[in-house]
Amino acid sequence: MEHHSPEQILQVGLGFWASKTLLSAVEMELFTELARRPMALDELRARLRLHERSARDFLDALVALGFLER
Numbered sequence: 511m512e513h514h515s516p517e518q519i520l521q522v523g524l525g526f527w528a529s530k531t532l533l534s535a536v537e538m539e540l541f542t543e544l545a546r547r548p549m550a551l552d553e554l555r556a557r558l559r560l561h562e563r564s565a566r567d568f569l570d571a572l573v574a575l576g577f578l579e580r
Contacts (some may be wrong), residue, residue, distance in 0.1 A: 517544075528575055530574060531568070531571050531575060532572075532575070532577060534568070535568075535572055535577065538577050539558075540554075540558060540572075542558055543558065544578075551565065551566065551569065554569075
C-alpha cells in the first residue's frame with residue numbers, strides 16, 4: 511500500500527473543493543448572470559436564491575480561486 515504525506519492528502523482535498531466550487535457556480539449559471547452585466551452582491555444573491563451568509567462565502571471562494579474579481 512502506498513503511503514501519502516499530509517501535504518498530498520491536503521492537495522487532493524483542496525482540488526476537490528476547488529472543483530466542486532467551480533461546478534456549483536456553473537450549475538447555478540453564475541457566470542451567465544455576470545456575463546449579462548456586473549451585479550452587486552445583494553442583487554446577485556437574490557437572482558441565484560442564495561442565503562446571505564453562504565453567498566458571501568461562496569463568492570469569496572470564487573475570488574480566492576481566481577474565477578471572479580471584486
